[in-house]
Amino acid sequence: MDAITLNTAIGLLAAACTTGSFVPQLLKIHRQGGRDLSYAMLVLYLLGVALWFTYGLRIKAAEVILANIIAGLLIVTALVMKRRTEP
Amino acid sequence: MDAITLNTAIGLLAAACTTGSFVPQLLKIHRQGGRDLSYAMLVLYLLGVALWFTYGLRIKAAEVILANIIAGLLIVTALVMKRRTEP
Numbered sequence: 001m002d003a004i005t006l007n008t009a010i011g012l013l014a015a016a017c018t019t020g021s022f023v024p025q026l027l028k029i030h031r032q033g034g035r036d037l038s039y040a041m042l043v044l045y046l047l048g049v050a051l052w053f054t055y056g057l058r059i060k061a062a063e064v065i066l067a068n069i070i071a072g073l074l075i076v077t078a079l080v081m082k083r084r085t086e087p
Numbered sequence: 088m089d090a091i092t093l094n095t096a097i098g099l100l101a102a103a104c105t106t107g108s109f110v111p112q113l114l115k116i117h118r119q120g121g122r123d124l125s126y127a128m129l130v131l132y133l134l135g136v137a138l139w140f141t142y143g144l145r146i147k148a149a150e151v152i153l154a155n156i157i158a159g160l161l162i163v164t165a166l167v168m169k170r171r172t173e174p
Contacts, residue, residue, distance in 0.1 A: 003145070010142045017135025024127035036123035040111035048104025055097045058090070 008063055015067030022074035029078060033085035037078070046075045095150055102154030109161035116165060120172035124165070133162045 029037070049068045056064030116124070136158045143151030 007142060007145050010138055010145065014135050014138030014142055017131050017138060019135075021128045021131035021135060024131070025125040028123060028125040028128075032123060034123050036115060036119060036121050038112040038115040041108045041115075044104050044108035044111070048101050048106075048108060051097055051101030051104060055094060055101055058094050058097065 008061075011061065011063035011067075015063050015070075019067050019071045019074065022071065022078060026074065026078055026081060029081045029085065034078070034082035035086070037082055039079075039082070042075055042079050042082070046072060046079075049075065095148075098148065098150035098154075102150050102157075106154050106158045106161065109158065109165060113161065113165055113168065116168045116172065121165065121169035122173070124169055126166075126169070129162055129166050129169070133159060133166075136162065 025037075028034075049071045053065060053068035053072070056062075056068060112124075115121075136155045140152060140155035140159070143149075143155060
């Protein structure tokens with residue numbers, strides 16, 4: 001495996017972890033609500049994801065682009081679910 | 088500003104947002120606990136951050152390396168704070 005392929009593999013695994021980590025969080029919000037989640041955290045994270053997506057486009061790193069599209073969708077879902085469970 | 092400098096600037100801004108987003112979350116855990124935060128999310132995210140750090144080292148991207156060092160410290164702090172507020 002050459003260096004670029006290995007970098008991409010590490011990036012994909014990294015992306016699977018950081019992006020996939022939102023899945024158990026969404027399940028937890030579904031079960032018990034998300035009152036302890038910070039709106040500021042979610043909104044700032046979403047802004048960061050949009051910037052990482054731009055960065056990924058510029059350095060042409062497919063793993064960065066893909067991870068941030070999925071992360072963005074999951075964070076928007078978390079925001080909507082949290083909003084719905086708020087009193 | 089040449090392309091590499093602009094990419095670094097976008098990466099640093101992205102890193103400031105995604106990493107900095109944990110700060111309001113830590114404040115919220117301090118105020119009201121972190122029962123609604125998922126341990127699986129935090130641990131998986133930490134693993135992902137370790138992998139992104141490795142990726143940053145390999146592609147020699149200072150903004151990726153730095154962001155993930157700080158993110159790792161903040162997530163460990165969140166884990167400790169959540170643990171302390173659990174019954």
